[in-house]
Amino acid sequence: MIRSATFTATRTAAAGLTAAVALLAGCTVEAAPAPDEGPIHPGVDAVFADLDRDDGPGAAVGVLLDGEVVHRAGYGIAHMDHAIPITPQTVFDIASISKQFGALSALLLEEEGRLDLDADVRSYVEEVPDFGAVITPRHLVHHTSGIRDWPHAMLMGGVTYTDVISFEKILRMLYQQEDLDFAPGAEYSYSNTGYNLLARIIEVQSGESFRAYAAGRIFRPLGMEHTHFSDDYLEIVPGRAESYAPDGEGGWRRVVNQLTALASSSLNTTVDDFLLWMRNYEEGTVGGGGLLERMVQPGTLNDGEELGYAYGLAVGEYRGLPTIGHGGSWAGFRTNFVRFPRQNLSVVVFCNVSDCDAAGRARRTAEVFLEAEMGPPPEESPDEEDAEPTTLTAAQLRTYAGTYRSPELDSTYEIVVRGGELVARHWRNADATLTPSGDDEFDGDRSWLPRVRFERDAGGRVERMTVTGSRVRNLRFERVR
Numbered sequence: 001m002i003r004s005a006t007f008t009a010t011r012t013a014a015a016g017l018t019a020a021v022a023l024l025a026g027c028t029v030e031a032a033p034a035p036d037e038g039p040i041h042p043g044v045d046a047v048f049a050d051l052d053r054d055d056g057p058g059a060a061v062g063v064l065l066d067g068e069v070v071h072r073a074g075y076g077i078a079h080m081d082h083a084i085p086i087t088p089q090t091v092f093d094i095a096s097i098s099k100q101f102g103a104l105s106a107l108l109l110e111e112e113g114r115l116d117l118d119a120d121v122r123s124y125v126e127e128v129p130d131f132g133a134v135i136t137p138r139h140l141v142h143h144t145s146g147i148r149d150w151p152h153a154m155l156m157g158g159v160t161y162t163d164v165i166s167f168e169k170i171l172r173m174l175y176q177q178e179d180l181d182f183a184p185g186a187e188y189s190y191s192n193t194g195y196n197l198l199a200r201i202i203e204v205q206s207g208e209s210f211r212a213y214a215a216g217r218i219f220r221p222l223g224m225e226h227t228h229f230s231d232d233y234l235e236i237v238p239g240r241a242e243s244y245a246p247d248g249e250g251g252w253r254r255v256v257n258q259l260t261a262l263a264s265s266s267l268n269t270t271v272d273d274f275l276l277w278m279r280n281y282e283e284g285t286v287g288g289g290g291l292l293e294r295m296v297q298p299g300t301l302n303d304g305e306e307l308g309y310a311y312g313l314a315v316g317e318y319r320g321l322p323t324i325g326h327g328g329s330w331a332g333f334r335t336n337f338v339r340f341p342r343q344n345l346s347v348v349v350f351c352n353v354s355d356c357d358a359a360g361r362a363r364r365t366a367e368v369f370l371e372a373e374m375g376p377p378p379e380e381s382p383d384e385e386d387a388e389p390t391t392l393t394a395a396q397l398r399t400y401a402g403t404y405r406s407p408e409l410d411s412t413y414e415i416v417v418r419g420g421e422l423v424a425r426h427w428r429n430a431d432a433t434l435t436p437s438g439d440d441e442f443d444g445d446r447s448w449l450p451r452v453r454f455e456r457d458a459g460g461r462v463e464r465m466t467v468t469g470s471r472v473r474n475l476r477f478e479r480v481r
Contacts, residue, residue: 037088041071043368047361051075056252057244057332057353059361060086062271064278064346065369072271078241078352080252088271091226091240092350093257094335095265095328098229100295100312101214102195102263103141105202107291107311108217114205117141124201127175135184137201140194141311142299146180149471150193150261155448156467156475157409158428161331162256167231170196170261178408181473185302188309189471192264195312199263210262221286222276227269233258237268243332245354255332255354265330271350274337278346281339296324296341318363320375327359336362343370390436397422400454404465404477413477415465424449 044063051058058076062069074086109115117138122128128135131146139145150170151161157173159165174193181189199210206213211229219227226239244252260266284292295311308316313324318338325338334351336358347365349358367374397417405412414425415434422434422442432449434442440454440462450469457463466474 037073039070040073041368044071044365045073047364047368048073048075051351051353051356053077054083054085056080057241057351058086059349059351059353059356059358060088060090060092060271061350061361061365062088062275062278062348063365063369064275066344067279067282069275070369071365072275074271076353078239080242080244080254086241086352089226089239090350091237091268091270092335092352093230093243093259093265093330093333094267094269094274094350095330095333096192097326097328097335097337098263098265098267098312099195099326101218101229101267102198102202102210103310103312104218104287104291104295105210105214105263106137106141106198107294108287109202109205109213111291115201121197121201124204125197127171128197129175129177131180133180133184135180137198138299139184140191140198140201142307142309143188143190143194144185144299144301144307145191145194146182146184146186146189147174147191147193147197148177148181148473148475149189149191150174150196152448152469152472153409153475155429156406156472157411158426160428162258164233164258165261166233167196167199167260167262171200173409176408176410178476179474181471183302187301188299188307189473191471192261195264196261202263218286219273222280224269224273224276227267227273229262230266230268231260231262233260239270240268241352243352243354245332252353257331257333259330265328271348274348274350278337278339278348281341281346282344318366318374319377321370321373325362334358338362338366340366340370343373345369390438392422392436394420400462400465402462403480405480406475406477408475412480413465424452 048059048061052075056076060074063071072088074088074090076086078084078086078090106115110117118136120134135145150173174197202213203210211231214229243255243257245255247253280286281292296313296315298310298315299307308314314326316323321340322342323338323340328335332352332354334354334356337348339346345366347362349362351358400422401415401417403412403414416423416425424432424434432444432446434444434452437443442452444450444452449467452465452467454462454465464476464478466476468474
C-alpha cells in the first residue's frame, strides 16, 4: 500500500536519526512504531489514493457504520516543513463543522434554564445595535437574523483572510453594523457572525468562556481529549496540521490561519475525537435523545417556510437518502461531515489542502457502503448564458468617480476612471474593475465587490454606493463631498 510505504519511509528516517543520536550517547533505542491506524477499507482507500503521498498535504478520514469504526486512516503530510504524516490523531481546524457544537451548547444552556432562545439578544449583549427589530438566539442558530456575514464585510474593509481575525474583532465589527440585510426571520442567509454572537451570549449566561463551556459540557464527557475551540491563535497545539494551497507550479504554499471565530469555526479536533462525536448521535451520551432530536429539526421562516438548516446542521438528502451534516472551509482547510441516519453511517473528512474537495470525497466514501440503496447520481446543472454587456461612455463613467466611505467598516474606496473602465481602489485591497450591468449597477471582478449599485440624490448626482454579495446586502458607502 502506498500510504504504508510513505509512512514507513518517513518514520524510518526519523527513527534512524534518533538511533544515531542514541548511539553517540551510548544508549539503545527501538525504531518508532508506525502510526496507529485501521481498520482500513480498500474502497475508501481508493477514494483517497491520490492524497496517499509523502510530498504533499492530504486528509484524515473516519467512517462509522452501526456504531463500529470501519475505516480510520491518514493520507499525506500534516506539516510540510518537517515531513510529518497525517494520522487519525492529527489535529485539524475543522472550520464550519464547528457550528453544531455551538448550537448544542445553546440547547444545553437552555436546558439548564439559563437561556431563552426566543428572547431579544440585546437583553443578553447590550452592545448589539438596536436595529428596530427583535433578533433572537433562534434566529442566530438558523441563519435568519439578517446580521451580515463578517468574512465578506471584513474583505471590503481591507482585512484579508490571513490577517489576525479574533473573536473580539468580529464582535466589534458587529457592534458597528448599521443595518440588517433583512428583517429577522424573513429570509435565510448564512451568517458566521450570528454564531459568534451566540458564543458571546453563552459566555454571558454561563459565566465562563465559550471554550470552557463547550469543553465541560460536551468534549470532556465524551472523552474528546484533543478537542478545543481556539481562542488564542498563538497557542501551541501538539500534533496540529498546517494548511496549504497549490502554488500554481506543481508545489504548495502555506496558508496562514490566525482566526479565532468561536462557535462558527475554529474548532481544533482529530478524526479519533470526531469518531466519538459521531457515535454520540447514536448513543446520546451528551444531550440525550431529546436534544439530539431537536438538533436535526429544521428552522422555519416567519411565513412558516421550512429551511434546510437545523441546529448547526444542514438537513437534506443525497441520491435519495436523507442526510444531516455540514461542510467547512477556512485557510487551506476543507472539511466535511455527513451522516445517513437511516443507514446509521457517518463519514468525516478533514483535509489540509484547499483543492481537496472534502464534500465530494465524503459522498464518494458513503457510496462505497450504500451504493445499492442509493438512487441515480445527481445531474450536473447546465452553464448559464452570459448576459449582453452594458456599455457606458467615459463621460458617463466619470459621474461615478469620487471617494466613498463606510462608517460601518471605517473604510474608504476611491472610484476612478482608468483606461475606459471604472475601477475601485483601496489601500489594502487590489484594484477591482467595475463592469456596467444595468442602470447605475456594476459587477465587480473581486470577491469583496461582487455587485455595486450607485444611488443618486433628487438632482441626479451620485451620492452613495452600496455593495451586495451573497451574505452582505446594500452595505452603504457615502460619497465624500
